[in-house]
Amino acid sequence: MDVNFEALLPELLLTLVACGVMTIDLFLPKEKRGLAFPLAFIGVLATLAAVLNLYGQNLTTLDGMFVVDRFAVIFKIIFCVAALLVFAVSQAYLNDDKDVPHGEYYTMMLFSLLGMLTIASSRDLIAIFVALEMISLPAFILAGIRKYDIRSNEAALKFFLFGVLSTALMLFGMSLFYGLTGATNLADISAGLAGRTDIDEVALLAILFLIVGFGFKVSAFPFQWWVPDTYEGAPIPVAAFLSVASKTAGFVGLFQVMFLGLGELADMWRPMFAVIGIVTMTFGNLVAIQQKQIVRLLAYSSIAQAGYMLVPLGVASATDGALNTQIIFSVVAYLLVYAFMETGAFAAATAFGRKTGKYLIEDYAGLFGRSPALAVAMAAFLFSLAGIPPFAGWWAKFVIFKTLIEGDGLVLAVIMALNTVIAMFFYLAVVKKMFVDKSEDTAAIAMPRSLAGAIGIAAIVITVGGFLPNLFGQLAENANFF
Amino acid sequence: MNLVEEWGITLAVFLPLLGAIVIVLTPKGMESIQKVLALAATGAALLVGLALTFAFEHGEPGMQFEKSLSWIPSIDSNYHVGIDGISLPLLVLSVLVCFLCIIYACWHIPEPGNAKAFLALILLLETGMNGSFIALDLVLFFVFWELVLVPMYFLIGIWGGENRQYASIKFFLYTLFGSVFMLLGFLALYFQSDPHTFDMLLLQESGVLDIPAGLASLIFGGLALGFAVKVPMWPFHTWLPDAHTQAPTIGSVLLAAVLLKMGTYGFMRIAIPILPGPAMQFAPVIAVLAAIAIVYGALCCLAQTNLKRMIAFSSVGHMGFVMLGISTMTPEGFNAAVFGMVAHGVVTGMLFFLAGSIKERYHTYEMPELAGMGLKIPKMAGLLAFCAIASLGLPGLAGFWGEVMALLASYQPLEGLDPTIFRGAMVVGAIGTVLTAGYFLWMLQRVNMGKISEKWKKVKLADVETLEYAAWLPLLALILVLGLYPRLIMDTTTSSVTALTETITGRSSGDDAHVAQVTDH
Incomplete structure (x- = not known):
């Protein structure tokens, strides 16, 4: 078998970095263990450079299992950038929490990132499955890495049990498709399914199982129960990592399987996604209103955001390639914006929490008077998540609405429109706390440079992107397989 | 002059934004520098607005100073801007009022202070308002x-009154609720047009939009919901009294003078010319709602003891006259509407300034406590009387023309509309003017006349101060000038509103032909 090492370069490089960080950390004296951060950061930067080098190329290797195209490269860029932001946030967090082992922490993140890079290129059920597991297993450990904290243990255990169950079901679904078509390569599956009319029941069952697996990853209802507890118990940067990078990876896998492999069966899975998307966003938004704790609020909001990104699949078509292109474009555009606004919101929550050790929304009272820059940035992220101009979130929602209307999903669009209004309510509640309410404590929140950098970059990107959304648009247009 | 024609309207929109960015970058505590910067930014925008007025070909119906740049090619949206006789007066109103608000802010920044944030937000607001009046692309319009x-x-939330939290959230959610449906309407227009476009001017051309009648009504309903909340039309007005009353003085002025006009402008720029068929269908409904708003607003005013809340409710009635004018679909009606918008902006904006300054002195808006103001601070009381009389529609002052022309226009609405309903609305509206006169005169009686209450007898209060005069004189002059010389606005608007009516008659008969064809099949 010919292996094209050029196509695999980023993954190979990242594997070396991950192993390197792990090994070097073993030999470092205790007081120097902070070195893991710069090593991992530079390693990911190098990987990003290798990824950028592949932009515009079309390479296929490992018998068609592994493909480098614009879709893959753009998602690899998103993953690397998200990882860099999360690393910057982690650095501040780990300096405060002395019990978290630095080496293991970054190593696990790097391995999880490796899985993400791989899934973006995977065009084969087995490769996708392996990549997904590669993402999840380190994430289980990361969620429980504060092992002296009972809530962190709970977070990891819940995450693990749900994760294992859903992957098992997904694997079963994959095996059914193998049974139906005799292939694991997505293109072969698509060819094998074409014109078959005798497979309805089995295919339906198999699709359902697949949806369970991906639904868990992207936190779609009813597979979202682990999300709030895991986000709350895990270190916050890990929660950011899960809600941004890991969720994006779930969507990548979902696109590949649904559009490249099961495009023929779109009539079968389209209504499922319409229902799941609607229920997910409505559930997330309604429950978010009642939250008193910032991380739980962000958790439910991220569930709702997943709903926004799932509904476009509810208008997919088995025959209309242009519409499917538009669907992928809109969700990719949303994911691009989401990566910055969600990471930014988690970073701001980290910045606030590390000074006070508190995550209650109530404690945010008067933040504008204490640390105006932090309050303004947090408000920008929340407004962006809500989809209010001038922040880029408006455009992300706009393209989703546009896709829904184009696909004759007016009802879906109206329900989503109502959801944006509901969501505004709880985002505004946090903004109100920060800007309107007063607090007794007037001390400013001190911020280490890495954290301030991450927040600043995310805030600038979503503000500039709000005025010039084509910066995201061009990338998203390119990230398409059709 | 070339710079003005090429980039003038763009400058008018983005100079304030630039000012906001610069102010944010200045260190905290340099209040005077921030004020100067804000004055410079809004002043520059005002100068650009005046230069545009002089460069503008008054009497030409079409768009002028048009500019189209690629903005978001991935969704077919362009930075397409331009102004005609309908948008120019509103743009000038906006830049003028914003400048005066900054002057007023130099006199007084409300509690809890923080000039930097306060000024930057006003400038950001100005960018959004100015932009709404020049955008010719639906997406661009939506963003502004x-x-x-x-x-x-x-x-509202930071510098507002006691009940500011409730008022600010209500304002936000209400407007958002309307605007998401407006957005869905925009998208539906995009996909129903051939070729697909977000361009307002293209969408108005016949043949571009080919929609089944039922869907067209639905889309119009979505757009109208968004605009009606902003106007606000009865029964979507309930956010207004809270927001206007709780907002800081400058916030109320901007809300009343400019923000509300975005809704009525949306009807005239987007909903009616793009969907004239459904507009004709909905026009009687709008007329009835407008008539209800006029009487309802007046009755609510009669029930108020709070001066500011009374002024807020008076907006509901005045915007009712504007909507009544629009609903007739005639050039006279549209002229009345644009004039009414500007006049309401100037007069009610001024009233809110006065209410704010009175509160600064008396620490209350309650009319019984303000009794005897004419003895205590006579100049302020005189101005209040002047503006109240302008607002109630005394001939010779600005408030008169918009109201009387709207009433006249509704006697004879556009052909195809049932005159009975409109004449009914006219009668109701006329009763409304009497009620309006009633509550304003009663307010003057309670505030300006009467005995000074015990509490204020011994206390000395400052009368109108220099900076207040500086902020108010332009508005006071405009109230008089517009009242004596209404052509100042009409000369600019008439050709554009006539073209608007022509679009309606031309397009809706074309649509009728289309409907007939469909039934033929």
Whole structure:
């Protein structure tokens, strides 16, 4: 078998970095263990450079299992950038929490990132499955890495049990498709399914199982129960990592399987996604209103955001390639914006929490008077998540609405429109706390440079992107397989 | 002059934004520098607005100073801007009022202070407002439209009165609720047009939009919901009294003078010319709602003891006259509407300034406590009387023309509309003017006349101060000038509103032909 090492370069490089960080950390004296951060950061930067080098190329290797195209490269860029932001946030967090082992922490993140890079290129059920597991297993450990904290243990255990169950079901679904078509390569599956009319029941069952697996990853209802507890118990940067990078990876896998492999069966899975998307966003938004704790609020909001990104699949078509292109474009555009606004919101929550050790929304009272820059940035992220101009979130929602209307999903669009209004309510509640309410404590929140950098970059990107959304648009247009 | 013609309207929109960015970058505590910067930015925008007025070909119906640049090619949206006789007066109103608001802010920044944030937000707000009046692309319009939400939310939420939290959230959610449906309407227009476009001017051309009648009504309903909340039309007005009453003085002035006009402008620029068929269908409904708003607003005013809340409710009635004018679909009606918008902006904006300054002195808006103001601070009382009389529609002052022309226009609405309903609305509206006169005169009686209450007898209060005069004189002059010389606005608007009516008659008969064809099949 010919292996094209050029196509695999980023993954190979990242594997070396991950192993390197792990090994070097073993030999470092205790007081120097902070070195893991710069090593991992530079390693990911190098990987990003290798990824950028592949932009515009079309390479296929490992018998068609592994493909480098614009879709893959753009998602690899998103993953690397998200990882860099999360690393910057982690650095501040780990300096405060002395019990978290630095080496293991970054190593696990790097391995999880490796899985993400791989899934973006995977065009084969087995490769996708392996990549997904590669993402999840380190994430289980990361969620429980504060092992002296009972809530962190709970977070990891819940995450693990749900994760294992859903992957098992997904694997079963994959095996059914193998049974139906005799292939694991997505293109072969698509060819094998074409014109078959005798497979309805089995295919339906198999699709359902697949949806369970991906639904868990992207936190779609009813597979979202682990999300709030895991986000709350895990270190916050890990929660950011899960809600941004890991969720994006779930969507990548979902696109590949649904559009490249099961495009023929779109009539079968389209209504499922319409229902799941609607229920997910409505559930997330309604429950978010009642939250008193910032991380739980962000958790439910991220569930709702997943709903926004799932509904476009509810208008997919088995025959209309242009519409499917538009669907992928809109969700990719949303994911691009989401990566910055969600990471930014988690970073701001980290910045606030590390000074006070508190995550209650109530404690945010008067933040504008204490640390105006932090309050303004947090408000920008929340407004962006809500989809209010001038922040880029408006455009992300706009393209989703546009896709829904184009696909004759007016009802879906109206329900989503109502959801944006509901969501505004709880985002505004946090903004109100920060800007309107007063607090007794007037001390400013001190911020280490890495954290301030991450927040600043995310805030600038979503503000500039709000005025010039084509910066995201061009990338998203390119990230398409059709 | 070339710079003005090429980039003038763009400058008018983005100079304030630039000012906001610069102010944010200055260190905290340099209040005087921030004030100068804000004055410079809004003043520059005002100068650009005046230069545009002089460069503008008055009497030409079409768009002028048009500019189209690629903005978001991935969704077919362009930075397409331009102004005609309908948008120019509103743009000038906006830049003028914003400048005066900054002057007023130099006199007084409300509690809890923080000039930097306060000024930056006003400038950001100005960008959104100016942009809404020049955008010729639906997406661009939507962005500017939504852009006003965030700064206005903060202005009310941080610097507002006691009940500011409730008022600010209500304002935000209400407007957002309307605007998401407006957005869905925009998208539906995009996909129903051939070739697909967000361009307002293209969408108005016959043949571009080919929609089944039922869907067209639905889309119009979505757009109308968004605009009606902003106007606000009865029964979507309930956010207004809270927001206007709780907002800081400058916030109320901007809300009343400019923000509300975005809704009526949306009807005239987007909903009616693009969907004239459904517009004709809905026109009687709008007329009835407008008539209800006029009487309802007046009755609510009669029940108020709070001066500011009374002024807020008077907006509901005045905007009712504007909507009544629009609903007739005639050039006279549209002229009345644009004139009414500007006049209401000037007069009610001024009234809110006065209410704010009175509160600064008396620490209350309650009319019984203000009794005897004519003895205590006579100049302020005189101005209040002047503006109240202008607002109630005395001939010779600005408030008169918009109201009387709207009433006249509704006697004879556009052909195809049932005159009975409109004449009914006219009668109701006329009763409304009597009630309006009633509550304003009663207010003057309670505030300006009467005995000074015990509490204020011994206390000395400052009368109108220099900076207040500086902020108010332009508005006071405009109230008089517009009242004596209404052609100042009409000369600019008439050709454009005539073209608007022509679009309606031309397009809706074309649509009728289309409907007939469909039934033939």
